[in-house]
Amino acid sequence: MDVNTMFGVMLTAFLGIVVLCVKPLGSYIADVMQVDRDRQGPPNLALRAGSRFENLIYRLCGIHSGEEMSWTRYAIALLLFNVLGAVVVYGLQRLQLFLPLNPQKFAAVSPDSSFNTAVSFITNTNWQGYSGESTMGYLAQMAGLAVQNFLSAATGIAVAIALIRGFVRHTVKTIGNFWVDVTRAILYVLLPLAVVLALVLVSQGVIENFAGYQDATTVEKITYQNPKTDVAGNPIKDAAGNAVTETATTEIQRLPMGPIASQEAIKELGTNGGGFYNANSAHPYENPTPLTNLLEIFAILLIPFALTYTFGKMVGDTRQGWVILTAMLILFVPLVILAFHSEQLGNPLIAKQGVDQVASTLQAGGNMEGKETRFGIAASSLFAAAATGTSTGAVNTSHDSMTPLGGFVPMFLMQLGEVAPGGVGTGVYSILIFAILGVFIAGLMIGRTPEYLGKKIEAFEMKMASVFILTTPFAVLIGTAVAVMTIAGKAGVGNPGAHGFSEILYAFTSVANNNGSSFGGLTASTVFYNVATALAMFIGRFWPIMAALAIAGSLAAKKRVPVTEGTMPTHGPLFVTLLIGSILLIGVLTYVPALALGPVVEHFMLAAAK
Amino acid sequence: LSGRIDFYREEFGMDAIYLLILVVLYGATHALVWAFERLRKTA
Numbered sequence: 001m002d003v004n005t006m007f008g009v010m011l012t013a014f015l016g017i018v019v020l021c022v023k024p025l026g027s028y029i030a031d032v033m034q035v036d037r038d039r040q041g042p043p044n045l046a047l048r049a050g051s052r053f054e055n056l057i058y059r060l061c062g063i064h065s066g067e068e069m070s071w072t073r074y075a076i077a078l079l080l081f082n083v084l085g086a087v088v089v090y091g092l093q094r095l096q097l098f099l100p101l102n103p104q105k106f107a108a109v110s111p112d113s114s115f116n117t118a119v120s121f122i123t124n125t126n127w128q129g130y131s132g133e134s135t136m137g138y139l140a141q142m143a144g145l146a147v148q149n150f151l152s153a154a155t156g157i158a159v160a161i162a163l164i165r166g167f168v169r170h171t172v173k174t175i176g177n178f179w180v181d182v183t184r185a186i187l188y189v190l191l192p193l194a195v196v197l198a199l200v201l202v203s204q205g206v207i208e209n210f211a212g213y214q215d216a217t218t219v220e221k222i223t224y225q226n227p228k229t230d231v232a233g234n235p236i237k238d239a240a241g242n243a244v245t246e247t248a249t250t251e252i253q254r255l256p257m258g259p260i261a262s263q264e265a266i267k268e269l270g271t272n273g274g275g276f277y278n279a280n281s282a283h284p285y286e287n288p289t290p291l292t293n294l295l296e297i298f299a300i301l302l303i304p305f306a307l308t309y310t311f312g313k314m315v316g317d318t319r320q321g322w323v324i325l326t327a328m329l330i331l332f333v334p335l336v337i338l339a340f341h342s343e344q345l346g347n348p349l350i351a352k353q354g355v356d357q358v359a360s361t362l363q364a365g366g367n368m369e370g371k372e373t374r375f376g377i378a379a380s381s382l383f384a385a386a387a388t389g390t391s392t393g394a395v396n397t398s399h400d401s402m403t404p405l406g407g408f409v410p411m412f413l414m415q416l417g418e419v420a421p422g423g424v425g426t427g428v429y430s431i432l433i434f435a436i437l438g439v440f441i442a443g444l445m446i447g448r449t450p451e452y453l454g455k456k457i458e459a460f461e462m463k464m465a466s467v468f469i470l471t472t473p474f475a476v477l478i479g480t481a482v483a484v485m486t487i488a489g490k491a492g493v494g495n496p497g498a499h500g501f502s503e504i505l506y507a508f509t510s511v512a513n514n515n516g517s518s519f520g521g522l523t524a525s526t527v528f529y530n531v532a533t534a535l536a537m538f539i540g541r542f543w544p545i546m547a548a549l550a551i552a553g554s555l556a557a558k559k560r561v562p563v564t565e566g567t568m569p570t571h572g573p574l575f576v577t578l579l580i581g582s583i584l585l586i587g588v589l590t591y592v593p594a595l596a597l598g599p600v601v602e603h604f605m606l607a608a609a610k
Numbered sequence: 611l612s613g614r615i616d617f618y619r620e621e622f623g624m625d626a627i628y629l630l631i632l633v634v635l636y637g638a639t640h641a642l643v644w645a646f647e648r649l650r651k652t653a
Contacts, residue, residue, distance in 0.1 A: 075643045083636045087629065094625065111624035115631070460653035464646065531631075538635045543642060550646040554653075 003359040003366075007340050007378040014294065014382070015329070018301050022325060025302065026309025032188040033161045034314065035176060036066075038168060046188050057183055068174035071553025074162060075546050077178040078155060082122045082542070085151055089118040092144040093136070102137030103212035109135055116530035121145050123541035124152035124423060126267075126274030126393050126516035127533055129525040133256035133277050138210055145274055146263045150194075153270030153303075154185035156425025159545050160307060161185075163429045164314045166552035167453045170560040175552045185425075189303070190270060197265035197299055204295075205288040208261040213254050221251045260285050268299035271423040273393030273516045281383070281396040282372050293379050293396060297386045304328075304390050304421040307428040315453055319571035324431055327579045331420035332389050335409045340381040342405035343367045349609055370401025370520075381406070389413040391423030393516030400494075400503070400520030404603035407519070411506050411599065414513045416587040417472065423514065429548050431579070433468045436461055436551070438575070438582040442568055451567055454560040461551050468547040473590045475512035475536040480505050480594065488528035494521035498605065502598035507533065509591075512540035 001009075031044040043051075058065045069077065093109035096102050109117070113130050120127045121144070132141065158181035165175050202208050225245040228236045236244045260276045264286050267274060277283040287293055305325060312321020344366040346357035359365030364376045371380045380397040387394045388410035399410055413420060419431040440457050443450030450457040483489030483504045493500040499521070506519035511533040518524070524533065561567075569575065 072643055072647050076640065079636060079639055079643075083632060086632055090625075090628070090632075108621075111621055111628050115628040119632075458653070460650050463649065467646075534631075535635070538639075542635075542639045546639060546642050546646060550643075550650060554650055 003344060003364075003378070004341075007344075010378055011333070011336060011382065014297070015333070018298060018305055019325075019329075021302060022306050022309050025306035026311075026321065027313055029157075029189055029303075029306060030310040030313040032184055033157070033181065033310070035180065037068075038165065038314075050187055054183060054187055057187075058179075061179070063177075063179040063183075065177065065180050067177055069177055070173050071162075071175050071549045071556075074175055074178045074553075075549045078158070078545065078549075079542060081178070081182070082152070082155060085148055086118040086122045089121055089140075089144040089148060090114045092140045093117060096137045096140045099137065099139050101139040101142070101210060103210070104137065106135060106137050109140075112527045112530040113525065116534045117145075119534040119537050120511075120516065121148035121272075121274060122152055123514050123537045124156060124270070124272055124391065124426070125511055125514040125537045125541070126272045127511050127524075127537065128274055128278070128516070128518070129530055129533070131278035132275060133213075133258070138258055141263065141276060142259055146259075146266060149263070149266040149270045149272040149274065150186050150190055151182070153190055153266070153272065153424045154182045156271075156423055156429075157185040157189065157303075157307070158182050158425065159548055160311075160425035160428040161314075163432055163548050163552045164311050166555035167315050167455060169556040170454075170558060172556050173553075175549070175556050190266065193269050193299075193302075194262075194265040197269060197295070198261045200295065201261040201264055201292060204292045205284075206261040206264055206292065207257060207285050208259050209257050210259065211257040213256050216253050216255055218251050218253050221249055222253075223247060223249045256285075264296070265299070267394060268296045268392065269303060269424075271300060271304060271390045271392040271426075273387060273391075273395075275394065281394045282398075287396055290374060290379060293375050293383065296394070296396075297379075297383050300386045300390050300392045300394070301421065303424045304427040307425065308421070311428055311432070317453075317571065320453065323571050323576055323579075324428070324435070325421075327576050327583075328419065328421040328427070328431065330576070330580055331416065331583065332385065332413075335389070335413055335420070336382055336385040339385050339402075339406050339409035340378055342403045342409075343371075343377045343381050345403070347403060348606060352609060367401070367403050367406070370398030372396060381409075384410050385413060388515055388517055389418075389420045389422070391418040391426055391513065391515045393510065393518075395517050398520045399506070399517065404599045404606055407502065407506075408595065408599040408603070410517065411502070411509055411519075412587070412591075412595070414509045414515045414517075415473075415476070415591045415595075416583055417469070418513050418515065419583055426514065430468075430544075431583075433465050433544075433548060433551070434582050434586070435570070435575075435579055436465050437469065437586075438578040439568065439570065440465075441582060442578055446568070448566060448568075451561055452570060454563065455555045455558050456561055460554050464547040464551045464554070468544045468551075469586055471543045471547070472512050472540045475540045476505075476508045477590075477594060479508035479512065479532055479536045483508070483528075483532065486528070488526065489532075492523040492526055492529055494523065498598055498602040502602065505594055505598050508536055512536040514541050 093114040116129050162175045226248040228244045281287040308321045308325040312318035346366045366377050383396045421427045439450040439452045503522040
């Protein structure tokens with residue numbers, strides 16, 4: 001069996017398993033997230049079993065669980081909850097030297113890095129300008145970052161459910177209770193799945209401990225170039241600005257320990273992506289085997305795809321959910337194939353030098369630069385596409401080392417607006433906004449008032465949909481433009497020319513879309529990038545959410561329009577085409593000029609062997 | 611310990627600036643909610 005066939009079999013089997021889980025999990029999520037007033041039938045077993053504990057949480061936090069919120073109250077509660085979370089994460093980093101569970105006695109994280117990380121983790125971005133194992137103590141990692149992994153993912157689910165309620169309800173002013181939605185998303189969805197996955201990961205070799213870092217003696221002495229530092233610990237540079245190094249020899253390797261498995265599980269399930277280690281899922285303690293690699297990809301895709309069924313079930317027509325799922329798969333699968341194909345073809349410049357890049361029984365072939373040999377090209381390409389299509393941002397390979405077209409895939413998946421299949425909750429509410437845009441365009445074409453799921457789509461919804469869709473490209477393109485025009489922005493670029501532009505464009509694409517994956521190459525741990533990317537993350541997360549909740553509030557207040565012969569069906573292939581067309585049209589029109597300056601021109605330069 | 615506290619004192623100003631940025635971002639987003647609601651009511 002050749003590599004292409006093997007990849008085809010793997011992809012088909014893998015996505016088949018994910019799709020098989022969509023109905024049971026999606027149905028379960030709909031059951032636990034529906035409040036009493038919307039539910040038809042008795043609560044399910046999980047709700048009955050957990051109701052005592054759930055009610056205890058409400059009592060302790062002073063939450064009136066039966067109280068419904070208008071969209072504005074829902075939005076302010078969400079915003080306040082997340083901003084206060086950022087203050088806590090900021091404080092944990094700045095005060096970690098005085099706090100327990102810091103066996104390495106790491107000093108306080110710098111203010112700009114703490115700010116960036118705090119915003120990064122509350123926004124579900126998990127962009128990491130720092131190196132976890134050499135910066136953060138265990139308390140900051142667990143109580144700060146891992147907790148936010150749960151809370152930010154639950155926030156995404158809450159927004160998705162609130163928007164779905166906008167379609168479900170009619171002539172009411174409320175869209176649910178934010179505190180109840182977040183509590184239930186954590187208690188019944190994220191926490192049980194994370195516990196199971198963490199235990200499975202531990203069984204496969206992912207570590208989970210509070211031990212101090214261990215020193216191991218290497219088999220051979222290692223000689224390496226060590227950067228020289230001055231008395232203040234700053235790197236010494238020569239006249240040309242290059243780091244001055246000295247030759248050093250060691251036979252000791254320091255192995256960072258920590259509570260990895262518990263963070264790894266929610267990192268993937270919550271489509272967060274922030275690794276305990278700087279190497280993220282390429283590190284053998286986070287992702288030790290090909291099996292854990294597939295499990296992690298499965299965990300990344302599971303909830304975003306399942307939420308499509310949740311949507312269908314809650315609106316009372318599961319076909320609506322399958323349509324959304326189909327659109328997501330049609331966007332996702334060709335891009336995975338493109339990434340794999342580009343990487344498997346390899347680099348023509350290396351082939352020109354006589355290097356054999358053809359796959360055989362002795363080697364993977366293709367472009368293996370930046371990839372882990374235990375994963376190979378197929379599983380690395382699938383991971384890269386899954387992590388960027390879902391706003392996860394975890395990496396098991398260096399995206400900077402991918403071929404131009406291979407690197408284009410993760411970037412374009414993010415630029416589509418994180419809808420294929422998007423993050424936990426964010427994917428569904430984002431694609432529903434595109435669905436609203438799609439029915440509006442169709443309505444214009446046939447001269448009828450656009451309707452979606454029995455609700456008229458009018459001027460206000462379109463204004464909010466426009467705000468939703470345009471905010472992220474605004475943050476990406478303005479951020480990139482400022483970075484390429486300023487000395488501070490250009491100082492971080494690791495490579496000249498088109499590739500350097502791709503590094504900046506990728507960074508702002510990643511943060512504004514709340515993905516968080518790093519292309520690599522860009523030195524982003526500077527004050528400029530820490531502040532600029534934090535602003536892009538905050539705006540890219542919360543401004544679209546406010547627009548989505550405004551749409552939810554507006555739709556919930558509307559009357560339901562009866563279905564007539566003139567109503568455009570939204571459960572068939574025509575609507576799938578319309579939806580995909582809307583997403584591609586926006587993505588292509590917005591980003592093609594910028595992409596042409598980066599990966600596209602780089603691809604042609606490579607093809608011309610320059 | 612006094613050295614550590616001095617270190618924090620030196621950077622306290624920066625802490626205040628970053629927390630202020632967070633407050634400004636909160637305020638801007640809160641204002642957005644208010645603006646969207648006004649827009650909805652006038653639509």
